[in-house]
Amino acid sequence: MHHIISIKDFGRDEIDALLKKAHNIQSMGSYKRTLTGKLVALLFFEPSTRTRMSFASALSRLGGDAITVDSIEGSSISKGETLADTVRVVSSYVDAIVLRHPKEGAARLASEFSSVPVINAGDGAGQHPSQTLLDLYTIKENMPLDNIDVGLLGDLRYGRTAHSLSYALSNYDVRLHTIAPKGLEIPQWLSKELSERGMKIIEHHSVEDAIKDLDVLYATRIQRERFPDSASYSRIAHSYRITPKTLDGVRENLILLHPLPRAGEIDPRVDSLPYAKYFRQAENGIPVRMAMLEEVML
Amino acid sequence: MTKNEQKPEKGLLISPIENGTVIDHINAGEALKVLRILGVTGFTKEALSIATNVRSNLSLKKKDIVKISDRELSKEEVNRIALISPNATINIIRDYKVVEKVGVEVPKVLVGVVKCPNPGCITNSDEPIETKFEVVNGTLHCVYCDNIITSDIADYII
Numbered sequence: 001m002h003h004i005i006s007i008k009d010f011g012r013d014e015i016d017a018l019l020k021k022a023h024n025i026q027s028m029g030s031y032k033r034t035l036t037g038k039l040v041a042l043l044f045f046e047p048s049t050r051t052r053m054s055f056a057s058a059l060s061r062l063g064g065d066a067i068t069v070d071s072i073e074g075s076s077i078s079k080g081e082t083l084a085d086t087v088r089v090v091s092s093y094v095d096a097i098v099l100r101h102p103k104e105g106a107a108r109l110a111s112e113f114s115s116v117p118v119i120n121a122g123d124g125a126g127q128h129p130s131q132t133l134l135d136l137y138t139i140k141e142n143m144p145l146d147n148i149d150v151g152l153l154g155d156l157r158y159g160r161t162a163h164s165l166s167y168a169l170s171n172y173d174v175r176l177h178t179i180a181p182k183g184l185e186i187p188q189w190l191s192k193e194l195s196e197r198g199m200k201i202i203e204h205h206s207v208e209d210a211i212k213d214l215d216v217l218y219a220t221r222i223q224r225e226r227f228p229d230s231a232s233y234s235r236i237a238h239s240y241r242i243t244p245k246t247l248d249g250v251r252e253n254l255i256l257l258h259p260l261p262r263a264g265e266i267d268p269r270v271d272s273l274p275y276a277k278y279f280r281q282a283e284n285g286i287p288v289r290m291a292m293l294e295e296v297m298l
Numbered sequence: 299m300t301k302n303e304q305k306p307e308k309g310l311l312i313s314p315i316e317n318g319t320v321i322d323h324i325n326a327g328e329a330l331k332v333l334r335i336l337g338v339t340g341f342t343k344e345a346l347s348i349a350t351n352v353r354s355n356l357s358l359k360k361k362d363i364v365k366i367s368d369r370e371l372s373k374e375e376v377n378r379i380a381l382i383s384p385n386a387t388i389n390i391i392r393d394y395k396v397v398e399k400v401g402v403e404v405p406k407v408l409v410g411v412v413k414c415p416n417p418g419c420i421t422n423s424d425e426p427i428e429t430k431f432e433v434v435n436g437t438l439h440c441v442y443c444d445n446i447i448t449s450d451i452a453d454y455i456i
Binding site: 006008082083084101102103104105106108109112123124125126127189192193 | 416418419420421423424425426427440441442443444445446448
């Protein structure tokens with residue numbers, strides 16, 4: 001049985017194969033209904049708009065159906081049931097489970113108790129492989145994944161999208177530029193692991209210091225929900241903002257990505273500039289998630 | 299030479315045991331952690347001898363020794379000791395003789411031995427699972443949340 005839990009479980013060849021599969025799906029124009037008759041449980045124990053809807057949309061386009069739980073309050077977990085029991089029961093109803101959960105490692109646990117494939121749709125500050133794959137897909141749409149400079153901007157301490165993406169990029173010849181507010185720098189263990197995998201990491205204190213050297217700028221939100229109190233959130237929130245002026249003099253091929261939702265990191269006036277690819281990135285979630293669903297169920 | 303200047307007789311620092319385990323070559327100063335790993339407290343019944351900071355015959359370095367009567371260690375207990383003292387040796391004693399002498403070895407995967415320090419890790423909730431860590435270059439990687447323990451491993455031993 002094939003689960004998709006962490007991007008760390010994928011080698012370069014496997015990532016490339018999934019991206020190619022997504023590209024083939026997207027370039028077909030009309031979709032084959034390869035998952036007709038398949039039922040998938042979308043267990044979302046944390047709020048999500050894009051990930052949940054794009055998995056539902058991807059499944060529907062392939063002819064499959066979804067049953068959904070969209071909060072802890074709406075599930076037996078609120079009565080004290082363990083995730084292990086929930087997964088054991090739900091997996092007897094469906095052909096696959098897509099799980100989002102606030103605890104790190106939840107998807108790995110689910111894969112151990114499930115009788116059907118599990119796809120991790122984000123676990124706490126941990127892994128978010130479907131987001132990472134669509135991030136890679138969007139970069140690859142615009143440039144080769146080798147010999148490029150990628151900047152990660154924002155909450156690099158708790159931001160799971162940044163963690164997963166940086167790890168995935170370590171499969172390629174990428175120079176990683178980290179730009180984070182004080183206290184939200186990339187964790188030391190991750191930085192050490194990436195270096196051991198041969199990745200060059202360059203630290204910056206402001207986006208202006210780095211942006212002219214970048215082919216990709218990946219901005220992330222400061223996540224209010226990861227802070228212990230509103231005072232510590234307020235101290236850091238809005239400490240950076242990309243405006244049209246920030247993009248003066250950047251490399252012609254620069255692309256600006258963001259996993260969305262944005263909360264003031266990117267000025268809406270940037271949306272119309274050729275660098276802005278974040279809405280295309282969200283759109284790419286469909287073929288990538290279609291490829292993932294096919295990968296585990298066919 | 300006066301009586302006061304006489305050297306004390308050479309002898310064993312701690313007496314031999316009839317049956318049980320001698321854990322030798324524990325890193326100096328780590329004996330009390332070994333006792334904690336073995337669950338030995340003031341309320342448990344083992345007869346114990348502990349020596350700390352004694353000279354090792356094998357090197358100029360100092361070492362600790364723990365002798366426990368009437369108890370042979372399980373593989374899991376040995377694994378835990380290996381985490382904090384990879385040069386330790388385990389001697390099984392029966393009828394005052396060493397019947398088995400083994401070195402400790404840190405296994406590649408530790409199950410139920412170490413608590414994950416990440417409070418957000420699923421293993422720190424009420425799920426029916428044991429912790430699982432992969433040992434990579436002396437650091438411990440949580441299989442569930444990817445958190446890495448690089449130092450003070452003894453603090454996290456369950």
